[in-house]
Structure formats: C-alpha cells, structure tokens
Amino acid sequence: MPDRVPIIVTFASLDGGAVTLSPEGEIGYHEAPAFRNAIRAAYDKRPNRLIVDLSKVGYMGTPGVATLVEALQISKKNGVPLVLCGMNDRVRGVFEIAQLHKVFKMTSDLAGALVA
Amino acid sequence: MPDRVPIIVTFASLDGGAVTLSPEGEIGYHEAPAFRNAIRAAYDKRPNRLIVDLSKVGYMGTPGVATLVEALQISKKNGVPLVLCGMNDRVRGVFEIAQLHKVFKMTSDLAGALVA
Amino acid sequence: MSDGTQLQIELVSDSRYLSCVRECIAQASRQLGFSDAQAAQVAMAVDEAIANVIKHGYGERPDGKIWVKITPLPDEPVRGSGIRIVIEDEAKQVEPSCIKGRDLADIRPGGLGVHIIREVMDEVRYEKRQTTGMRLTLTKWSNGQAGRSAMSA
C-alpha cells in the first residue's frame, strides 16, 4: 500500500521575509511526522519569521505540540521569531494544560502574527 | 439512563400559513423516530404548506427518507404541499438512487420553497 | 482478528451506536485511500446494513451482538485501493435471496436500504453463518464502478 499524505500543508512566503505554514486537518501521532517535515522545510526557506497558521487544524494532540516545541527550539537557536496564529479554543486548551500558552507567541489571526 | 434527544428540530410558522421544520444533525435509523414525531407535530399545526429545511442535515439514511415518503402521503391526503429545501449533494444522491428526486418538490433554498 | 483484519468493532444491537460506527468506517475508508465522497458511501452502506440487522435480524432487541471487520485489500493497478467490510450477527437466519429492496416504482416508505448498499458497494454478499446469524461481505474499490453516478459529490 502506498503511503498516503496524512495532512495537507501549504506554505506562503510573504513580502518582508516571513513564511507562513498552514496545516489542514487533525494533527495526532500519525500526522505529526509529516507536520514536522513541513516545519523543517519552512525553516529551510530561511524566513526571518515563521508563522504557523492553525486556523484549519481541528484537533492537535501532544505529538503536534511536541513538534511545535521543537520548532521553538530551532527558532531560538537561529533567532527566527515563531508565532502561532488562529488556534481554536480546544487546541489552546491543550497548550494551557501543558503550561505552554505563555511560552509561545500566539495571536488570533495572521495580521497579528506579522507584528507580534 | 434517560432518553437523550437524538436530533434538534426547530419549527417556524410563516406569514401566509406555511410551516418550516428544520432538523439539525444526522438522520439515520436511530434519529428517524424523533424526526417522524417532529413532522407529525408540524402537520398538527395545520399549515397550508410544509417546508422541510434540510440545510443542516449532513447525513440522511433511508429511515429518514422513509419518513419523508410518509410525510408526502400525509400531504397528498390533506392537500398540503410538501417542499424539501437545502439538501446537500450527498443527501440528494440518496433520493436519486431511490428514484425519489422527481417525486418530491425540492428547492435549493427557503425562498424558493415558499413559491414552489 | 486474523485474515488481514486490521480493525474490528463489536457492538450491541442498540441503534444509538450506529453513529459511532459511521464515523469510524468513514475515517477508516479515508485512511485506506478513498475520497471523502466514497468514504461517506461506505459508511452509509454499513449504517444501512447494521440498521437492518437491528431491525430485521434482532427485532429491535438491544442486546444482540454485531461484529464489523475492516480489512484493507492490497492496491491493484486498475481497481485502485480496496476495502472489505464483513458484518456478522447472531440473529435470525434468512435466505439471502429474501434480502432485497422494494420495487422502486412502488412508492412507499421503506425498502430502500438494500438498494443503497448495492448501488454504492462493488460487491455485496449475504450468507448464513455456520450455526447462527448472518454474514454480509461488502467490498469497494477506489476506481470501481459502484456509486459513480450518485452521491459522488
């Protein structure tokens, strides 16, 4: 059986050097490796800011959160601001239980994420 | 364990004597009896036209279709036009397989259903 | 769980669990390579079949047992991805030839479930189990002919 793409991720390079990464669907243990690859690919574009738009993510399990913590570590090492935007209340709740909601920069929308 | 309401149904009585019935959710074998009760309650309001708004029904199995065929029989007996509006393509596909898409009056929206 | 079955649902014949099975089957079908529209068709076929087991097989008794086995079939060059779903019960046995929908020209409530199942699945086989109950085997291929004309949006 061929591997099926477990999540759809689109990229956009914005004027000014920011890159947005927009995953679509649910990110659990099965989908996290593809999400991780997409994030690595986004850093490879050498952005001056990485925005992960979570507005189309209905569910995120802790493997997805772990991937974002890893991204934060890359961001810190390379001085590339990382901003999460558009997460729904349930996904935000997961960050709260993990006490990570104050560790990440989070905005409600993309416009905010560009200046956060 | 108390019975839980399997679907939400709202009614509206319109000027001119039409009644609309708007079920919300999925209508399969489990939900069909509640849908049937709602339809009977709508006829009890003695409307001069019954409009079943299916725009919030994501899934309809054949028990739901059977309920509507029964409604059509009541409508014919009592001279009350029955119009189905807003069904999505998948629900419409079920009516097509059952060769019922030409038996029912169907419109895409409520405005059309008032004059169909 | 042998013979390639990767997921099995065992449920009591209580209709409130039908929606759980629908969601599970739709998701499994998507994971196995079917489009959203095709996955919805597979879920509907299984939903109608289990509703029939509850209604006709168990006479609405809510404590009968129903098994639903999901087996992915190896991808084929022409037929594409395949899924096999086997539904078994310990209910009343009936002649497979008696399981058929109504004449579609005779418009009345009921008699539509089997038409839907046959329309959307590529293979539909009812049989009596060895001792008690019935077995229904449903197969669909992602490039198959079933369900192409209707419900494909």
Added chain:
Amino acid sequence: MSDGTQLQIELVSDSRYLSCVRECIAQASRQLGFSDAQAAQVAMAVDEAIANVIKHGYGERPDGKIWVKITPLPDEPVRGSGIRIVIEDEAKQVEPSCIKGRDLADIRPGGLGVHIIREVMDEVRYEKRQTTGMRLTLTKWSNGQAGRSAMSA
C-alpha cells in the same frame, strides 16, 4: 463483551487507525450524554493513550493488538452520566508508577500525553494485565471535575 461493555474496538497498533478511534469515541461519548467539548476530551485521552501503547508498548511495531472497551455507567444524581473506557494491549509491561509525564517547567518536546489524560478524565488507572500487556481504565462523569478549567469550550 460482558461486564456491561456495549462497544469494543479491536485494532492493530498502526497509527493510521487512531483517527477512526477518535471519531468513534467522541461519538459514543456524545450518545452517552456528554457535551461536544467533553466528548472531544474523552477522544483525546483515548488517542493519547493508544499512541503511547503504539510508541512505548509496541515500539512502533504495527501488528500488535489493542482493545478499547466502552461501557456506559448508570446515571448518578450528582456525577451525572458516566463512561468507562478500558484500553488493553499485549505489549511490554511497565510499572504503572513509571508512566508519568515530564516536569512541566522543563520545556522540551514530549512528555505531555499523560498530563492531558489525567487532566481531562476523572479516573486514570494503569495496571499490568495477568499475563502480558497493560490495562488502562479511564472514567469520566458529565458533572465531574476533570477538564473543567481547560479545553471546555
């Protein structure tokens, strides 16, 4: 399926079936009287627990077996509707006391699943099964305290 279990899912330890289980559990929880938000919590707890069985128990071997049993608990005046979910495997046995999340102050990837499970469920009990594998018993009440502060939207 005895002891009041009404729905059981048996799956191989292949992560592509996690979404099927999530959908099924969320739907079952709704049918048993939980709100959409609570049902999402139950589904998440089960998702995290099964992902752990696949990762830590079976070491990502995709052909292990996992059983998920769903039992409705009789409604109670104070605690409301209840659901019990038991997850069993035939994987490596570990001391229940070793199953714990990381220190939340030590920010690094991983170590969060067990925190989520404990936060959203009213009862969480890991134990070794008689011969092989582990058993996890999860209980939630619709009026329980678990998950009230977070993820309740």
